[in-house]
Amino acid sequence: MPISGFFSKLFNSVPSGDLASPGRLNASLAEGIKDQDVLVRAISIELAGKVKDTSLVPLLIEALKDPFHVIRQKAAQTLGHIGSRKALPALIEAIEDPSDEVRVTVAGVLGYIKDKTAVPALIAALSDKNPHARMKAAISLGYLCDPKAIEPLAKTMKDENELVRKYACAALGNFGRKAVPALLEAMKEEKMREYVSESLMKIK
Known part of the structure; x- marks a missing residue:
């Protein structure tokens, strides 16, 4: 579908221009996510992230296998905005995507x-291999606070990339007292002392 035709159909499906309206809008977005035009797919996926309708999740999961990495990246981003656990298996698989941008x-x-x-x-x-992916993984592990991640994050505090080291250390600060031994060990490295001090200050 030409991009102009897509916009015309989209706005005709939205009463009073209200992007939060259900029904016809979601149907138009579903069509757009499957469209042959890569720009239409990209815009539809972005708008799906604003609508946050879980009925679009299966199509967004399929979009994680799109031949264009920008579509796969946008699909992952939108699934994160929606927050559906149904997408977890597909997202876990996508963390090994050949595209650096998608993995990050x-x-x-x-x-x-x-x-x-x-x-x-x-x-x-x-x-x-990508330091930004390592950094994002460290940040996410800091949100999840699973004890199994303490040792891997401790090792990551020796990463060659300073930002990766910094965020691995910050993530450990979220684990509470369980992470103190790992943080104190990292304190032996002069380049880590400032980051470790900040993390220890978060622990009560």
Whole structure:
């Protein structure tokens, strides 16, 4: 569908321009997510993130396999906004996507959904070749606070990338007293002392 035709159909489906209206709007977005035009798919997926209708989740899961990495990335982002646990298996699989951008997005999204099923995949992502993916994985593990992540995060505090080290340390600050031994060990490294001090101050 030409992009102009898509917008015309979309706005005709929305009474008084209210993007929160159900029914016809969601039907138009569902069609758009499946459209042959990559721009139509991209816009539809973004709008689906604003509507947050769970009926669109199956189509968004399918979009995680789109040939265009930008569509896969937007689909992951939108699934994070919706927060549906039904998408977890597909997102966990997508954390191994060949695209750096997709992996970075998925590593962050798995923290938003806050389901510990994602912990093993996020721990594995701490070894991703892309430092931004490692950083996002560390942040997400800090949200989930599963004790199994303490040791991997402690090792990540020795990462070659400073931001990755910083966020791994910050994540451990969310684990409470269980993380104190790992943080004190990291204190031996001069370059980590400031970050460790900040994390220890969060622990009561």
